[in-house]
Amino acid sequence: MGGPLLEVRDLTVAFGPRDMPLRVVDGVSFALDRGETVGLVGESGSGKSMTALSVMRLVPEPPARIGGEIRLDGRDILGLPLREMPAIRGRDVGMIFQEPMSSLNPVMTIGDQIGEAISLHGRMTPAARRARVIELLTLVGMPDPEARIRAYPDQFSGGMRQRVMAAIAMACNPSLLIADEPTTALDVTIQAQVLELMTDIRERFNSAILLITHDLGVVAEICDRVIVMYSGRIVEEAPVEALFDAPRHPYTRGLLKSVPSFSETRERLYQIAGSVPPAGTIREGCPFRARCPLRMPRCAVEMPPMAAHGPGHRAACWATAEEAAA
Amino acid sequence: MTDTSGLLDPELDAMAEREAIAPAPTMWQTVRHEVFHRPATRIALAVVVIFVLVAAFAPWIAPYDPLQQSFLAINQTPNAAHWLGTDQFGRDVLSRLIHGSRNSLIFGLLSPVFAAVIGTTLGVSAGYFGGVVDRVVSRVIDMLMAFPELLLAILVAAALGGSFWNIVIVLTVAFTPGFARVARASTLAVKQEPYVEAAMAAGVRTPVIIARHVVPNILAPIVVLMTLWSASSIRIEATLSFLGIGTQPPNPSWGNIIRDGLNNMFATQWPILSGGLAITVVVLSISLIGDAVRDVLDPEAG
Numbered sequence: 229m230g231g232p233l234l235e236v237r238d239l240t241v242a243f244g245p246r247d248m249p250l251r252v253v254d255g256v257s258f259a260l261d262r263g264e265t266v267g268l269v270g271e272s273g274s275g276k277s278m279t280a281l282s283v284m285r286l287v288p289e290p291p292a293r294i295g296g297e298i299r300l301d302g303r304d305i306l307g308l309p310l311r312e313m314p315a316i317r318g319r320d321v322g323m324i325f326q327e328p329m330s331s332l333n334p335v336m337t338i339g340d341q342i343g344e345a346i347s348l349h350g351r352m353t354p355a356a357r358r359a360r361v362i363e364l365l366t367l368v369g370m371p372d373p374e375a376r377i378r379a380y381p382d383q384f385s386g387g388m389r390q391r392v393m394a395a396i397a398m399a400c401n402p403s404l405l406i407a408d409e410p411t412t413a414l415d416v417t418i419q420a421q422v423l424e425l426m427t428d429i430r431e432r433f434n435s436a437i438l439l440i441t442h443d444l445g446v447v448a449e450i451c452d453r454v455i456v457m458y459s460g461r462i463v464e465e466a467p468v469e470a471l472f473d474a475p476r477h478p479y480t481r482g483l484l485k486s487v488p489s490f491s492e493t494r495e496r497l498y499q500i501a502g503s504v505p506p507a508g509t510i511r512e513g514c515p516f517r518a519r520c521p522l523r524m525p526r527c528a529v530e531m532p533p534m535a536a537h538g539p540g541h542r543a544a545c546w547a548t549a550e551e552a553a554a
Numbered sequence: 555m556t557d558t559s560g561l562l563d564p565e566l567d568a569m570a571e572r573e574a575i576a577p578a579p580t581m582w583q584t585v586r587h588e589v590f591h592r593p594a595t596r597i598a599l600a601v602v603v604i605f606v607l608v609a610a611f612a613p614w615i616a617p618y619d620p621l622q623q624s625f626l627a628i629n630q631t632p633n634a635a636h637w638l639g640t641d642q643f644g645r646d647v648l649s650r651l652i653h654g655s656r657n658s659l660i661f662g663l664l665s666p667v668f669a670a671v672i673g674t675t676l677g678v679s680a681g682y683f684g685g686v687v688d689r690v691v692s693r694v695i696d697m698l699m700a701f702p703e704l705l706l707a708i709l710v711a712a713a714l715g716g717s718f719w720n721i722v723i724v725l726t727v728a729f730t731p732g733f734a735r736v737a738r739a740s741t742l743a744v745k746q747e748p749y750v751e752a753a754m755a756a757g758v759r760t761p762v763i764i765a766r767h768v769v770p771n772i773l774a775p776i777v778v779l780m781t782l783w784s785a786s787s788i789r790i791e792a793t794l795s796f797l798g799i800g801t802q803p804p805n806p807s808w809g810n811i812i813r814d815g816l817n818n819m820f821a822t823q824w825p826i827l828s829g830g831l832a833i834t835v836v837v838l839s840i841s842l843i844g845d846a847v848r849d850v851l852d853p854e855a856g
Contacts, residue, residue, distance in 0.1 A: 314757045314758065317756060318755070325755070331749050332749055333749045333766075335771055336767075336770070344758065344762075
């Protein structure tokens, strides 16, 4: 099939009353090709996890209302009845969660948990399943997998559990892997291992990875493209080099400036003035305007459209759009 | 996917290699430690085992037929022929006690198990699905909880009469709300756990999530409750029989041995004493075991 693997168009997730909805995700559109790693960046409450959970239809509806369109391999995900979702979860889309310490069932052995994921999408004999579990554990770099399939999650460290989670997510060779802050709870050496593991998985199976994170270092390391979200909207989308070299949205600029660096000693880290507005409270104009150094009168009235700034580089800002046009 | 070699470079593999799995004490080791390091629990366990064996082999152990009456031997004090004496009909108290243990223990075990199964099903459904199911189940639980268990048992027994299955039903109905409430609360907590969401994300269907990821994780408090209520169940059965709405005479149960004895208290005290002692010892022992089970299953309480 041609076209992108995942296509999200005008995705909206809203809570609350219909006449005064709180849109935690507002008009998000992006696409993902096979073999591509895309970072979804933003601070807490920017709607990045909600976007990912919507792709899995794991956002509880009701109370949430999801609008727009999500196409996975051409299939309309939001149009499917919910009872057909379990067949897609795990088989077409795998997910790795933020909390390796609590994302495994404490009363099941890891072998059983991986085996459960395998047998969900295809029957096989217990012996074949066991062989596949060992194969997956070997793949994620688990030493001595034969002995460890009988171990319980509490016998593993965080990094090891994240490997088990990766094995579960990959059990059915999904074409899309969603990783929701997979390295946040891990220490730095383990982070490197998990990131390397994900890159290797992508190369081996030509799957796409949607990596949700607030860590720009992780993005720089493994992503091809970056999507920056702020207050439920995409504010900038760019290839990773372009984003780091020439960010076009004042929010992205602020984010990059506030990353600590070894080369320069500053007394205080840069910080973006003000704080994130509560989700969905800004109903018109640019959600970033209250904290924006480039603010202009127009920002309060009209949400800036995405303006092109180069190949694959778009940003939603009136000020920088004028810069580019000038 | 046939190539099974590790994806990571050898350096990282070596790093992972050094990380050994923590040795876990086996289930049996934990149980043995918790049960046997306290003498009280050891004794309690021995007592319960003895009573269960006695109940199981009652017809072979009891020296006399518990229903056989004899005018020649009424109101005897303990002697070589009748170790615990005889009652006003000349029936052997020890034999009645032994046969009565069958009724008492069966009620003690059966009702909590039934109540646990029904209560857990209701509670888990209410907690997991929420909404209307939760509201209906919770209100019914609240309503039943408003009655003391004994009062509820008396009400149902009075309405249905005192046959074996009626008493089981009575006790089951009386205990179900407690299980349902505990199961609902635990389910609400477990439902929030990331591993339940992770299972959904892996494509596990709802009934399987409930059976494999929710129920095993809420089982600990249910098992503890079951043990503790075995004791209550024996006590309530005795109370019902004492009040005349439990096990019907002439069939013996510890409760109606005391009831019969009460009418004849000034002739011989032995039926009351031995029946009361049997109930006390068994209820106390089961409660002690319940405490030990709680310590095994709940790391925070230990």
